[in-house]
Amino acid sequence: MATTAQTITRSALGGLLLFTGVAHLTFARRGFRVAVPEWVPGDPDATVVASGWAEIALGAALLLARRRRRGVGRLVALFFIAVFPGNVSQWTHHRSAPGLDTEMKRFGRLFLQPVLVLLALWATRD
Structure with missing residues (x-):
């Protein structure tokens, strides 16, 4: 059974993914x-659109999944890992x-990604 902190974290991540x-x-x-x-490969705009739809689907899954939370958490973690090269680039x-208009802000965001991966895994574990 999930703790209150896990539920809040899962909801926050789900909302963040939906918004993004x-x-x-x-x-x-x-x-x-x-x-x-x-x-x-391909058009950068198509990549942005595809990742947007993926974020919407993953955010909704985080908010709605009951039985397969762990699997959803793993998919969200993999998504955060997959977009990391874009942050580095x-x-x-x-x-x-x-919101990312200085070197320090862009550099600082690199350290947020591992935190998001860990939060996705933690918030969806039993």
Whole structure:
């Protein structure tokens, strides 16, 4: 049975993913394109749209899953790992985006990703 802290964390991560997913598809779409590394095949905008839909699906799953929480947590953790190269690329190529307009902010975000991975795993374990 999940603790209250796990439930709050899972809900917060789910809400964050839903918000970010909607942002990918709407008002922040251009800003997310700068994080797509050059080595990712295809159109950067298509990558942003696909990752936005993935975030929406994962956020909803975190909020709604009951029996398969652990599996959802693993998928969310894998997603956070998968987008990490984009964060590194944005930092190393000095690309600004809303809220990430300095080297220190872009560098600092790199340390948030492992925390998100750990929180996703912890919040969904039994």
